Amino acid sequence: MALSHIRLRQVAGQVATIAITLFGLLLLTFVIGRMMPADPVRAIVGEDASRETYEMVFNQLGLDRPIWEQFLRYLGDVLTGNFGTSIRTGQPVIEDILHVMPATIELATFAILIGAGLGIPLGVTAAVNKDRWPDHLVRVFSLFGHSMPIFWTGMIALLVFYAGLGWVGGSGRMSQFYIGLIDERTGFLLIDSLLAGDRDVFWSAVNHLILPASLLGYSSSAYITRMTRSFMLDQLGQEYMTTARVKGLSRGQTIWRHAFGNIRVQLVTIIALAYGGLLEGAVLIETVFAWPGFGQYLTNNLIIGDMNAVMTCVLIVGCIFILLNLISDLLYRLFDPRTK
Amino acid sequence: MQDPILDVKNLCVRYPGAPADAVRGVSFQLGRERLGIVGESGSGKSTVGRALLRLLPGAVISADTLRFEETDLLALSERDMLKVRGRRMSMILQDPKFSLNPIQQVGHQVAETYLRHFRCTKAEARAKVLEMLAAVKIRDPERVHDLYPHEISGGMGQRVMIAMMLLADPDLVIADEPTSALDVTVRLQVLNILDGLVKDRGIGLIMISHDLNLVRNFCDRVLIMYAGRVVEVLKAGEFGQARHPYTQGLLAAQPRIGGNHAPLAVLDRKPEWKEEPLP
Numbered sequence: 001m002a003l004s005h006i007r008l009r010q011v012a013g014q015v016a017t018i019a020i021t022l023f024g025l026l027l028l029t030f031v032i033g034r035m036m037p038a039d040p041v042r043a044i045v046g047e048d049a050s051r052e053t054y055e056m057v058f059n060q061l062g063l064d065r066p067i068w069e070q071f072l073r074y075l076g077d078v079l080t081g082n083f084g085t086s087i088r089t090g091q092p093v094i095e096d097i098l099h100v101m102p103a104t105i106e107l108a109t110f111a112i113l114i115g116a117g118l119g120i121p122l123g124v125t126a127a128v129n130k131d132r133w134p135d136h137l138v139r140v141f142s143l144f145g146h147s148m149p150i151f152w153t154g155m156i157a158l159l160v161f162y163a164g165l166g167w168v169g170g171s172g173r174m175s176q177f178y179i180g181l182i183d184e185r186t187g188f189l190l191i192d193s194l195l196a197g198d199r200d201v202f203w204s205a206v207n208h209l210i211l212p213a214s215l216l217g218y219s220s221s222a223y224i225t226r227m228t229r230s231f232m233l234d235q236l237g238q239e240y241m242t243t244a245r246v247k248g249l250s251r252g253q254t255i256w257r258h259a260f261g262n263i264r265v266q267l268v269t270i271i272a273l274a275y276g277g278l279l280e281g282a283v284l285i286e287t288v289f290a291w292p293g294f295g296q297y298l299t300n301n302l303i304i305g306d307m308n309a310v311m312t313c314v315l316i317v318g319c320i321f322i323l324l325n326l327i328s329d330l331l332y333r334l335f336d337p338r339t340k
Numbered sequence: 341m342q343d344p345i346l347d348v349k350n351l352c353v354r355y356p357g358a359p360a361d362a363v364r365g366v367s368f369q370l371g372r373e374r375l376g377i378v379g380e381s382g383s384g385k386s387t388v389g390r391a392l393l394r395l396l397p398g399a400v401i402s403a404d405t406l407r408f409e410e411t412d413l414l415a416l417s418e419r420d421m422l423k424v425r426g427r428r429m430s431m432i433l434q435d436p437k438f439s440l441n442p443i444q445q446v447g448h449q450v451a452e453t454y455l456r457h458f459r460c461t462k463a464e465a466r467a468k469v470l471e472m473l474a475a476v477k478i479r480d481p482e483r484v485h486d487l488y489p490h491e492i493s494g495g496m497g498q499r500v501m502i503a504m505m506l507l508a509d510p511d512l513v514i515a516d517e518p519t520s521a522l523d524v525t526v527r528l529q530v531l532n533i534l535d536g537l538v539k540d541r542g543i544g545l546i547m548i549s550h551d552l553n554l555v556r557n558f559c560d561r562v563l564i565m566y567a568g569r570v571v572e573v574l575k576a577g578e579f580g581q582a583r584h585p586y587t588q589g590l591l592a593a594q595p596r597i598g599g600n601h602a603p604l605a606v607l608d609r610k611p612e613w614k615e616e617p618l619p
Contacts, residue, residue: 108341125577238436238438239433239434239435239439240435240438240440240441240442242395242439243433243439243440243441243449243501243504244452245395245425246393246395246425246426246430246431246433246442247425247426247430247452247453247456247504247505248422248423248424248425248426248427248453248456248457248508249422249426249456250422251454258441260442260446261441261443262441262442262443335443336443337442337443337445337488337490338442338443338488338490
């Protein structure tokens with residue numbers, strides 16, 4: 001009884017935090033929209049419109065109303081799912097975004113799987129062999145991943161693996177040849193091609209995904225490796241590790257059964273943040289690989305000053321981070337009994 | 341002494357790069373008795389305990405003899421050493437706040453000792469654990485089994501620790517400051533439980549402590565260590581006849597209830613004690 005009461009308060013607290021964060025986020029996007037040096041009316045009516053037309057549109061957009069009223073109107077629009085129309089494409093912004101998002105999610109998810117799959121074992125290895133050769137090797141490896149500009153590695157990798165060796169597909173999400181062959185059901189090409197039962201398209205998609213995902217994964221593994229190493233070093237010096245050794249466990253067993261369990265919570269946090277960063281936009285890699293994703297969409301609209309699109313993109317990035325934080329909070333509870 | 345379970349001759353522990361050895365020429369024998377090792381911080385008493393288990397990362401351990409029952413500990417491979425630790429020789433650590441894994445149920449942690457050394461089902465191990473938890477006077481073993489370390493008190497944590505280290509029925513237990521993290525009120529209770537179990541099962545006990553009175557009351561013999569060496573060995577009842585000036589200094593620095601209110605003696609440490617021939 002008492003326990004469920006506490007639980008209820010926790011949930012209520014969480015909901016309140018999310019609501020406040022969302023409100024702050026909406027305020028921020030609204031301010032961004034107002035402060036951008038682009039004139040939304042000019043963007044619609046064009047440079048040569050008459051003064052009357054300009055004022056008519058100005059009033060239609062509600063720009064003559066007091067600022068707080070404009071904000072309330074924006075809130076109302078967002079809450080009813082109306083994010084406005086993109087000037088560039090003439091389509092509702094949200095439809096555009098729903099169209100580009102799956103490409104980025106696909107890329108980011110594979111990248112984070114590679115990054116964590118590489119970074120965690122490397123970080124543990126480095127920590128366990130602190131200041132010996134495996135540690136130095138891992139540090140050099142992750143330093144490279146951290147310091148090489150990704151657009152450069154992207155181009156070099158394309159030169160070597162696509163143009164030179166021909167092991168992988170080039171730019172885009174699949175071969176030109178297959179474009180339009182597959183019905184877009186989920187937007188996730190790997191899933192859609194499987195649903196359509198088309199193996200050729202599926203492998204073409206995998207082939208195109210593997211290189212950009214590996215490069216992004218390598219670059220985020222650099223961060224994950226370094227953090228895993230330092231989390232692990234903290235745990236290796238703990239007294240419970242000695243206890244486990246006294247019981248007769250081997251060093252490997254104490255590391256994976258005892259120390260690793262204690263760094264899961266921290267790992268979840270940094271991996272969630274790294275994943276958020278990847279979703280927010282791997283702009284450079286998307287550009288190099290002509291990947292029609294969220295990063296490219298955001299940058300293109302920023303450049304031409306398409307306000308509705310930019311505001312919605314910022315809002316979505318914010319929501320992604322709120323969601324990832326929520327998920328890592330839930331995983332904390334699962335991994336650490338002290339938070340119950 | 342008949343049939344010692346542990347025979348240590350000229351034990352040295354050196355950390356490469358350190359100016360002096362941490363332990364220098366320590367020798368003693370242990371039967372089925374309770375041996376105390378006292379000394380100040382840095383005297384090497386804990387290092388002796390860990391050297392016996394060969395759990396000193398980075399240190400070089402050497403000895404003329406380091407025999408445990410029929411086994412030459414220095415000749416064992418690390419692999420064979422794993423079968424000794426926890427099964428034949430174990431160690432109770434100082435503070436359950438740090439020595440228990442914070443994210444595992446305590447029963448699970450205790451059971452690990454048993455599962456590591458014996459072939460058995462989980463249910464059998466669980467039964468063993470519950471029995472052992474009852475033996476360390478935990479009133480509701482079923483409930484405590486499923487608790488996490490932060491949910492139990494320090495005294496209970498230390499009893500869990502004792503259960504964990506005695507579960508596989510070892511012949512030698514090293515207790516490294518087993519009660520210094522506990523409240524005075526539960527200290528005696530925990531010590532009595534440990535003492536009872538050690539006596540009943542005929543286990544050899546090495547009690548490492550800086551608490552002279554505690555060691556005096558709970559051990560049969562006491563080694564007094566100073567700067568990595570044993571300066572004196574005393575029977576528990578014969579502290580009055582301590583000969584070494586360092587031991588006499590330690591005794592004089594003890595406060596007494598009802599004693600005169602004169603300032604306590606300041607412990608004297610002479611450099612020549614580090615090098616003089618051993619008794």
